[in-house]
Amino acid sequence: MTASEIWNIVMMQGFAGLSLFSVLLLMGLGLAIIFGQMGVINMAHGEFMTIGAYTIFLASTLTETYAPGLMPYYFLIAIGIAFVLAFAVGWMAEWALIRHLYRRPLDTLLATWGLSLGMQQIFRSTFGAKEVSPTLPEWLMGSWSPAEGLDIPINGLFVLALTVLVAGGVFVMLYRSRWGLRVRATVANRTMANAIGINTKKTDRMTFAIGCGIAGVAGAAFTTIGSTGPTSGSLYIVDAFLVVTFGGAASLFGTVASAFGIAQAQSITEFFLTGSMAKVITLLAIITILMIRPQGLFALKVRR
């Protein structure tokens, strides 16, 4: 191997880690809001991602049939629609199911798990049991090679950019907006927040729906790198919980740090060991750290 080849591999491996980081963060963000801020264990998170994925599929099919000229652009619009759809379904799920269970966190686990099974079967009955493949715009496929032998995946770059955008948006929303203030007040002390006139019920519904909407965006983006089928969402759910729990449930910064840590650990061990061993080692490291720090990497300092 020549020096330039080694340099290329180091670059591509570095990007592989960065790309995994953006995937983990994007799938974890929605959950971080719901689980971290509200304490609801949303097992249907993956299915809200699947809503996003099927939105892309529908949009691509419709665009191909009715407006083939718009193929290069539909993807960006469809991501927006994915957010709206997942947001709406999340809003309804909160109203119908979740709000009755706020005092019983373990029951939300069961209820949302049931919700996830039901949603999977709805996808199966609507779109068929087989996987589908949305036609993606040409500019999203293939690789960018700035040098000979160096290939940077364009879909990876796209997911990275989208993640930065969404994460930035969530930060601004949580720390610079009235809604964010209300959410943080509710998390810190629900009774007190209620007492000073914050409508915590409305805040909860909004928070849950926004979390679901972000899951929809993640699912839409992942059609560029993964599968679209009734159970595609369940491929991500374990990793999403891992990221949020490891980062410290109530801390958004923790989620970012944990996604980065897990991604780097996994992609580096994967390069030097086999895939299954890499997973074992990553999980062992996470478990060990969680045993020492059960609250996760970054915990919110609040008086309980």
Added chain:
Amino acid sequence: MSSKDDRKGLESLSRRQFNMGLAALPLIGMSGMSMANTQFPTAKVNTTKLAITDTEVTVGQLHSATGTMAISETGSIQAERLAIEQINAMGGVLGRQIKVIQEDGASDWPTFAEKSKKLLVNDRVAAVFGCWTSASRKAVLPIFEKENGMLYYPTFYEGLEQSKNVIYTGQEATQQIIYGLDWVQKEKNAKSFFLIGSDYIWPRTSNKIARKHIENFQKGKVVGEEYYPLGHTNFNSLINKIKVAKPDCVYAIVVGGSNVAFYKQMKAAGITADKQLLLTISVTEDELLGIGGENCNGFYACMKYFQSLDNANNKKFVEAFKAKYGAKEVIGDVTQAAYLGPWLWKATVEKAGSFDIDKVAAASPGIELKTAPEGYVKIHENHHLWSKARIGQIQSDGQFKLIAESPNLIEPNPFPKGYQ
């Protein structure tokens, strides 16, 4: 005996439409049946109290219609239904119409075991067409052996199994693997291989056979062997390892949702067919629906059947399948193998002159099917099928272009010597 079966087999499809017309006339249908039944009285063809009357024989169908495996098993359910319908339109088996009891294994192995017990013990079915994953087959096998049932299993699988109570209508590992490896060695001059698989029994056993064949028989080199957990969605590190190892050929046995992620990310990383030779044994037309042909066109797969096979049997099969399930449906290797099950069972029962499991099991070796969409197949002593292996190249429309096929039928060898 076999020549008589052939004649029936050949007649079968040409007479189908004629018989469909007949089925509309119940009187004629009835008289046809009663004639057959004086020839094959129930007391004689059914000595073990299976669910068989003078006019009807009950069989079971056991696949996952729900859960993660529904993605794969739906095609098999459809194909078996189609075959049974066609057989019924021809007048059934020994003059009896086939009635199907369908059970859902729900992608859960204990459920498969429970439902197979129900089919065999409560429903007393004469045969079961079912299972897909090796795990589900392993779960029901002891029950079929204890309760003496007959299972027609459609999936290509890892081998290392043989049972009186199972007919394996898909290929066992050596039939699929060795021809493909020899082809890339001879035609593409591949000497070094990178083996990739999802982490469970079928890819691991298959890669073990592949490695032995490459190292001991081809004198080639395995430059990497990697397994990733089922459902793994990020392959960038693996792709970089492939770039470092620079194999002549990537040999991929990735399944499920991982499959889609693997090929999409390969393409995004610039590994396309013009730069890299790739041979897979886990991508059929069904998988291509999810992956998208444009994400892996030019790569090769080794199977026994492709939907694009150009022969009269296959044309009729594809036409009938699309007429029943819609023009957008695709037919993969396993779907075709599932279609063979009911036909093989019918031929065997007619040869044995009985529905009794023991007699059907004993009569199975030597049963031929000339109407098979894949061409001609024959059941071996070991209850697997003699079949050809074929190389197809993935096209961007999600179909395969036939590139090569083995000149002769390949003998099934579930316990290959020198490969263990």
